[in-house]
Amino acid sequence: MTAVVDVEQAGTPAPAAPPAPRRPHRGWARVVRYRWLLVMMLPGILYFLLFRIWPMWGAQIAFKNYVPFLGIQGSEWVGWHHFQEFFSNPDFPRLLGNTLILAALSLFVAFPLTIVLALLLNEVRLSVLKRTVQTLVYIPHFLSWTVVVSLTALLFAIGTGPLSSFLDGLTGTETNYLADPDWFRPLILLQTIWKSTGWGTIIFLAALASVDQEQYEAAVIDGAGRWQRTWHITLPAIRPTIIVMLILQTGEILNTGFEQIYLMSNALNRTVADVFDTYVYFTGIQQGAYSYSTAVGLSKAIVGLVLIFGTNWLAKRFNQQGIF
Template identity: 75%
Template sequence: MSQLTDALTSKTATGNGAGAEPGTGKHGRSPGKKPGKAPKIPQGRFSVHFAHYKWLYLLLLPGVIYFAVFRYAPMYGVSIAFKDYVPFLGVNGSQWVGFQHFEDFFSNPDFPRLLGNTLILAALSLLVAFPLTIILALLLNEVRLSILKRTVQTLVYIPHFLSWTIVASLSFLLFALDIGPLFQFINGLLGTHIDILSGPNWFRPLIVLQDIWKNTGWGTIIFLAALSTVDQDQYEAAIIDGAGRFRRVWHITLPGIRSTIIVMLILAIGQMLNTGFEQIYLMTNALNRSVADVFDTYVYFVGITQGAYSYSTAVGLFKSVVGIVLIFGTNWLAKRFNQSGLF
């Protein structure tokens, strides 16, 4: 009898846990309560998500305000491209004319010249300035002396912070007739009198050179950031295999930043019709106007100086639509070739 009592007592202690109080479950805890679990918070509620990431949303706020005020709010005025806008009547009071301004623009004799000048300048910038940005980034990436690298980076970044007015003034000082040092050097070297500032044949090379000097160094920032993510073990393996510096760049570096190059190329193609107003306007004169007139300057002359607000808005809207089509088309083409696109 005593053995049976001891066996029952041992079984009860094993089932309820040693030293457990009556009415408790395993490990001495009340039944129905799960240990170590925090109260469940609903994940789908935006308020909970916002409270958790409130500081990130606060950092995002200035950018949202900027785009809302300066990018999206002005879209309301795009409607005047389809109206005969009269300032005294306002946007809502002006009469609808449909696509009349677009028809006038496409039938304008200046349209082929404007399109040709814009595309030529954009193509020169894309074919010359864009590859030079990548080449400069590759050269900077190969510099191993830290002080030299930082010094060169600083020197090539500085021109980006100069306004186009200063760049144009420097160009006039350097290439001024008879007194410009570069004018005297070029004419002494070639033995002929060349008016670089006014000659139509020199306008496009001068614009491209200005763009290279001002923006190439600044454009290397993105590519240098992409170069820093390339796996260094691949370079070590290539060196062991006997690959030279050029082969390492061609087979490791460029494939490593291919996606960045494609994204930047898509964005550059989307901006082909935006040649920039300030630079072109400052370098334009009566002698080179035949090759200097582009869509940006045309919008200024027609819209601001002549008061054709609806017509100039139609020209700007045409540029924007073409830019969107180019971005989507280039992105689709990149996807077809199994490359990472913009989206």
């Protein structure tokens, strides 16, 4: 992203140079002029060509009855068959619902918490305390999901886990938190918050550091309290960052959950735990339904695309700059 922004900004002072006579060569001149920037972009472009665009050639197996032995060319073309099958399957609304609910929880609960934590950290004046807290909240980010899920399993083990015993004591009933479908989403959300909130604050803290201090001073003179300063100065100042992060987050959301969800699901909570990614793994890798699972994967990508465009559109509606 930064590369693009740099090119744009570098472009603005261009009118200072006489533009008229260079018109026919304008495109090429720009290339020559920014050649080093373009060279620096090459690795990124290569990366996308090699690892993102090229594999899409293989995505055509979603429209075929792919048998590896026959090869992609040799496999029978079946058009939308696998998509029809998936969309008419009772699994589809369930997967879509589960995926969207988990995505929404993460976007509307976990994401704002990141901002709140960043604001809180920003208000801490004692730098030793601030740094210690920052380090501590970053740590969970470096633990793998396997570790996080194992910890959860220990803490919430039925009858023996400290947290489950505590909660059982409060409610007076014994609940198997790990298998209860009603507890699946709260647990997933808790884990996500615990693991990623701290790390997510980094960018916001950077944005907060660049807020014009004079505005605060002026506000203090005008008699603004802490809340007012936060509401009227801090938040508007970091709003563009929030929007960009939100849109980026939306794009990531459908991809990140696999490990966590796969490890947390079991026979009793599968009705709420199955999402596109676990389903693709289940049908594609475990069962070898290559074409069908690719069709499911593509459908998921379309949902992701809709989410991105949706968020971007919303951002523009609220008079913010989108990312495209």
